[in-house]
Amino acid sequence: MTTTKAVIPGSFDPITFGHLDIIERSTDRFDEIHICVLKNSSKAGTFSVDERMALIEESVKGLDNVTVHAFSGLLVDFCDEIGAQTIIRGLRAVSDFEYELRLTSMNKKLNSDVETLYMMTSTNYSFISSSVVKEVAAYKADVSDFVPEHVAKALNEKFKK
Numbered sequence: 001m002t003t004t005k006a007v008i009p010g011s012f013d014p015i016t017f018g019h020l021d022i023i024e025r026s027t028d029r030f031d032e033i034h035i036c037v038l039k040n041s042s043k044a045g046t047f048s049v050d051e052r053m054a055l056i057e058e059s060v061k062g063l064d065n066v067t068v069h070a071f072s073g074l075l076v077d078f079c080d081e082i083g084a085q086t087i088i089r090g091l092r093a094v095s096d097f098e099y100e101l102r103l104t105s106m107n108k109k110l111n112s113d114v115e116t117l118y119m120m121t122s123t124n125y126s127f128i129s130s131s132v133v134k135e136v137a138a139y140k141a142d143v144s145d146f147v148p149e150h151v152a153k154a155l156n157e158k159f160k161k
């Protein structure tokens, strides 16, 4: 029997309830879920890659088929490295579509064995993005409806000054 593996890539800067919804819904459909924090040389990020990974690890500690990785390079190469043939992405609004179409078409061109599956956001999370959550946190407003408690704490710490 072959093991089914899926990769959930992203910046996760930081992880939100929107990301977690996609992660949790994926866990019972694949044997292994590999979260991949992509190191992007052109985007510094608010949290370091190590900080992002630690926040994800804490958020998924109850899910035993989820592993967290960091990778700098092409996502399809990461998929090859771990033997995964599926990428899962979330879709929030029509505005996500164009970017995702370009990304998926490029990945397909680079490696036609890897398929990307899209999962629609749950309606109550459709407005949540890491960048909006950071904006709210920067103004010292409460973000506990959008991110797990330990992430809210990390955001408060980051924007303390």
Ligand code: ADP
Binding pocket: 009, 010, 011, 012, 013, 016, 017, 018, 019, 022, 088, 089, 090, 091, 092, 096, 120, 121, 122, 125, 126, 127, 128, 129, 130
């Ligand atoms: P990227 O910079 O690659 O878009 P993100 O961390 O912003 O990385 O997002 C990673 C994945 O999670 C993307 O597929 C994105 O569409 C999805 N995602 C983010 N927020 C939500 C949400 N609220 N609901 C559903 N999917 C989401």
